[in-house]
Amino acid sequence: MREIQLSRVLEGAVPFNENNVNSTFRGPVLTEDGETKLAVIKDLNLTQLCNELIASCLAEEFDLPVPKAMLGLVGEGVLDLRLAPQIENQARLVFVSLDVKVPNLSYKIRQSTPEKQSTIIDKVRNWDQIGGLYAYDSWIANVDRHAGNLLFGEPDEIWLIDHGHSFTGPNWNLNDLVPHKEYDNRLSEWLTKLLTAIQKQAGASGIREFSNKIENYNADAVMRDSRVAEILSSNASQALKEFLEQRVQYVLKHASAALGAPVLV
Structure with missing residues (x-):
C-alpha cells in the first residue's frame, strides 16, 4: 500500500466548482519529491479529511481508480480556508488530489x-x-x-x-x-x-x-x-x-x- 505523501500548497490556487458543498481550489502543490504538480485542493473538516485519506488508500490497495491523494500543508494566508484543521505554526491541513483534468x-x-x-x-x-x-x-x-x-x-x-x-x-x-x-x-x-x-x-x-x-x-x-x-x-x-x-x-x-x-x- 502506498503511504500518503505530504505536499505543500503553493500560492496561486483559485476556487472552482461553485456547486460543491465544501470550498474547492485548483492550484500548484509542491510534493515530497520536489515536483510542482497541479492539484485539486479541498477545505474539509477533520472527519471528512480522514474519510478521504482512508478511502483513497483503500481504493488504491484494491485496484479501484482514484487520483493520487496527498495530505496538504497550507501556510498562513495562502488560501482562504474555513474548515481545515490547524496545526503548529498556523498551518492548516487539506486534502489534495492530483488534477486528472477530466470532467465528472x-x-x-x-x-x-x-x-x-x-x-x-x-x-x-x-x-x-x-x-x-x-x-x-x-x-x-x-x-x-x-x-x-x-x-x-x-x-x-x-x-x-x-x-x-x-x-x-x-x-x-x-x-x-x-x-x-x-x-x-x-x-x-x-x-x-x-x-x-x-x-x-x-x-x-x-x-x-x-x-x-x-x-x-x-x-x-x-x-x-x-x-x-x-x-x-x-x-x-x-x-x-x-x-x-x-x-x-x-x-x-x-x-x-x-x-x-x-x-x-
Missing part, C-alpha cells in the same frame, strides 16, 4: 447531445469494475456516490472522487459506526436502474470477487499509511479500524442489495 460524469452528460449521452451511459454500464464499486462503497459506507462523484474521460477513463461522506457521513461519531448496518448506497438510486440483467449479473460477480479479496482484512496498515492515525484521536482511529475489519462480512449482502442482484452465499 454528471457534467459530461449535461453537456452532450442525446446521442452522445447514450454512448457515455453505455460505457459506464459496461465498465468492468461496476461490481467492485458497489462493494467498495458498501464497505466504506459511502452515502454520497452520485454521478458527479465519478470523473469520466475519453475513451474509457473513470475515476472515483469525493469520499468525504464515507463512514456514514461527513460528521460521523463513534455511535454511527455500526458494522452490520445497511447504509444508503446512492448507486442504487441512479446506476442500478440503468443496468440490464446481464450487466447486473456481471456486477454481482465483481461484488463477490471484491468481497473475497477483503475477507479477514486487517486495517492496521491503512490507518498508518493514510496518516489518519497521526491526526485523529486514538478512540476514533480504533473505531474506524474495527468498523472496516468487522464490516467485511456484510459487504456481499449490502452491495448485492444495492445492485438489485442478490448473490447466493
Whole structure:
C-alpha cells in the first residue's frame, strides 16, 4: 500500500466548482519529491479529511481508480480556508488530489447531445469494475456516490472522487459506526436502474470477487499509511479500524442489495 505523501500548497490556487458543498481550489502543490504538480485542493473538516485519506488508500490497495491523494500543508494566508484543521505554526491541513483534468460524469452528460449521452451511459454500464464499486462503497459506507462523484474521460477513463461522506457521513461519531448496518448506497438510486440483467449479473460477480479479496482484512496498515492515525484521536482511529475489519462480512449482502442482484452465499 502506498503511504500518503505530504505536499505543500503553493500560492496561486483559485476556487472552482461553485456547486460543491465544501470550498474547492485548483492550484500548484509542491510534493515530497520536489515536483510542482497541479492539484485539486479541498477545505474539509477533520472527519471528512480522514474519510478521504482512508478511502483513497483503500481504493488504491484494491485496484479501484482514484487520483493520487496527498495530505496538504497550507501556510498562513495562502488560501482562504474555513474548515481545515490547524496545526503548529498556523498551518492548516487539506486534502489534495492530483488534477486528472477530466470532467465528472454528471457534467459530461449535461453537456452532450442525446446521442452522445447514450454512448457515455453505455460505457459506464459496461465498465468492468461496476461490481467492485458497489462493494467498495458498501464497505466504506459511502452515502454520497452520485454521478458527479465519478470523473469520466475519453475513451474509457473513470475515476472515483469525493469520499468525504464515507463512514456514514461527513460528521460521523463513534455511535454511527455500526458494522452490520445497511447504509444508503446512492448507486442504487441512479446506476442500478440503468443496468440490464446481464450487466447486473456481471456486477454481482465483481461484488463477490471484491468481497473475497477483503475477507479477514486487517486495517492496521491503512490507518498508518493514510496518516489518519497521526491526526485523529486514538478512540476514533480504533473505531474506524474495527468498523472496516468487522464490516467485511456484510459487504456481499449490502452491495448485492444495492445492485438489485442478490448473490447466493
